[in-house]
Amino acid sequence: MRRAGLLLFAAVPVVVTGTVYLLTPAHSGTEDSARAPASAAERARQDAKSRAERERAEDDEVIADLPAGLAAPAKKELAQELVASAENSTLDWRSAYGYIEDIGDGQGYTAGTVGFCTGTHDLRTLVERYTKAHPGNGLAAYLPALREVDGTDSHEGLDPGFTKAWKAEARLPAFRAAQDEERDRVYFDPAVRLAKLDGLGTLGQFIYYDAMVFHGPGTGPTSFYGLRERAMREADTPSEGGTEKAYLDIFLDVRRSAMKAKRADIDTSRIDTAQRQFLYDGNLDLRKPLVWKVYGETYKVA
Numbered sequence: 689m690r691r692a693g694l695l696l697f698a699a700v701p702v703v704v705t706g707t708v709y710l711l712t713p714a715h716s717g718t719e720d721s722a723r724a725p726a727s728a729a730e731r732a733r734q735d736a737k738s739r740a741e742r743e744r745a746e747d748d749e750v751i752a753d754l755p756a757g758l759a760a761p762a763k764k765e766l767a768q769e770l771v772a773s774a775e776n777s778t779l780d781w782r783s784a785y786g787y788i789e790d791i792g793d794g795q796g797y798t799a800g801t802v803g804f805c806t807g808t809h810d811l812r813t814l815v816e817r818y819t820k821a822h823p824g825n826g827l828a829a830y831l832p833a834l835r836e837v838d839g840t841d842s843h844e845g846l847d848p849g850f851t852k853a854w855k856a857e858a859r860l861p862a863f864r865a866a867q868d869e870e871r872d873r874v875y876f877d878p879a880v881r882l883a884k885l886d887g888l889g890t891l892g893q894f895i896y897y898d899a900m901v902f903h904g905p906g907t908g909p910t911s912f913y914g915l916r917e918r919a920m921r922e923a924d925t926p927s928e929g930g931t932e933k934a935y936l937d938i939f940l941d942v943r944r945s946a947m948k949a950k951r952a953d954i955d956t957s958r959i960d961t962a963q964r965q966f967l968y969d970g971n972l973d974l975r976k977p978l979v980w981k982v983y984g985e986t987y988k989v990a
Contacts, residue, residue, distance in 0.1 A: 729917060730907060732917060733907035733913040733914060733916075733917050734907050734913075736882065736907075736913050736916065736917070737878075737905070737907055737913050739882065739885065740878035740879070740881050740882035740885075741878050747881075747885055750884075750885065751881065751884050751885070754884050755889075755890075757880065757883075757884065757889060757890045757893050758880050758883075758890050758893035758894055758897065758974075759880050759893075763890055763974060764876070766974060766976070766978070766989060767876070767894050767897060768781040768801070769781060769987075769989060770894065770898070770962065770980075771802065771897070771898055771901055772784065772801070773958075773962075773980070773982045773985075773987045774898070774902075774957075774958035774962070774982045774983075775802065775803055775901070777982070777983065777985065779987060779989070781801055782801070782864075784800065784801045785800060785801055785858040785863070785864050785867055786854065786855040786858035786859065787799060787800065787801075788800075788850075788851045788854045788855065789851075790841075790843070794807065794841045795807040795808050795841060796808075796837060796840065796841045796842065796843065797811070797843070797846065797850070797851070797854075799811060799854055800814075800858075800867050801867055801868075801871060802867075802871050802875060802901050803901070804867075804870070806834060806837055806838070806843075806846065807837065807838065807839060807840055807841050807842075808838075808839075808904065809838055809839075810870070810874060811834065812831075812834040812835060812838045813870070813874075814866065814867065814870045815827050815828070815830070815831060815834060816831065817866065817869075817870065818862075818863060818866040819831060821862075821866070822862055822863075822866075825857060825862075825863070826853045826856055826857045827850075827853055827854065827857050827863075829853075830845070830846060830849075830850050830853065832845065833845025833846050833850075834846070874905055875897065875900045875901050875905060876897055876900075878900065878905060879893065879896040879897040879899075879900040879912075880893045880896070880897065882896060882916075883895075883896040883897075885927065886925040886926065886927050886935075887925055887926030887927035887928075887932070888925070888926060888932060888935075888936070889932060889972045889973060890972065890973050890974045891936070891963075891966055891967060891971060891972045891973065891974050892932060892935075892936050892972070894963070894974060895936055895939065895940065895963050896912075896916075898958065898963065899912050899915060899916075899939075899943055900912045902947075902958075903915060903943070903946065910946050910949075915939070915942050915943050915946060916939070918942045919935065919938045919939040919941075919942045922938045922942070923935045923937075923938040923939075932972060933967060933970075933972075936967055937964075937967065940959050940963060940964050940967070943959065944956050944959050944960075947959075955983055957981055957982050957983055957984070958982050961980060961981040961982070962980040962981065962982055965980060966978070966980070976989055976990060977989060977990045
């Protein structure tokens with residue numbers, strides 16, 4: 689995921705309340721299902737991921753009786769603006785379809801609206817799915833190279849033409865739609881679904897979504913499901929009888945600690961002067977107007 693020019697480092701030990709974790713790149717764990725669960729906590733995280741990504745009749749009945757929340761069209765648009773302010777330093781999230789560069793974070797090329805990366809599975813998967821629907825597209829020829837560099841920061845087989853091909857393809861409505869679909873399939877829909885099952889309102893659903901985008905939808909200790917599991921050990925979710933504000937406050941603490949463990953001087957304003965400010969203001973529904981700061985810049989949505 690793009691972090692507005694902030695460089696993140698891998699393989700750093702994380703210490704949170706006595707527990708030591710090994711930090712890996714943000715998207716790590718997107719293919720964790722390929723290995724056997726190592727512990728009860730890992731199995732619980734895998735179960736949560738499965739529950740978020742696969743429809744279950746009993747869950748669907750619960751969700752059907754709830755407000756649309758972040759999935760309502762206006763709120764979903766707001767969510768993309770909030771993410772874009774932190775990922776791309778703009779509210780115009782659609783301007784990032786053609787974005788692509790290597791920001792030096794060890795994840796290869798970062799591209800598109802939510803920072804799909806050549807080193808973290810999701811960009812490869814996006815191009816694979818897009819090519820299945822649109823054979824012969826301008827990125828299809830790079831699939832062998834994308835498979836080879838997946839999991840690394842290598843550009844082998846991609847330079848010098850891949851960035852130009854990405855930008856050209858991003859001018860096509862079909863590829864823009866493919867980015868939106870993959871964003872929803874991998875990040876937005878699972879985050880909102882699980883947040884609703886945890887008893888969270890619109891703000892909580894966005895907090896889950898932003899964490900999913902930044903940390904990746906993996907089950908490792910510092911990916912989204914690992915952070916959620918850690919927060920749930922310190923506070924009950926509303927569906928478990930806890931209060932929404934208390935649980936979200938703990939979740940943001942856990943997430944902030946994970947960010948700081950990657951780099952002590954990393955800017956955490958997407959939490960401090962945005963999400964936590966909304967929480968402390970009691971704006972659990974993300975009502976407009978909204979004013980927040982990220983990286984020192986003020987954003988307003990009327």
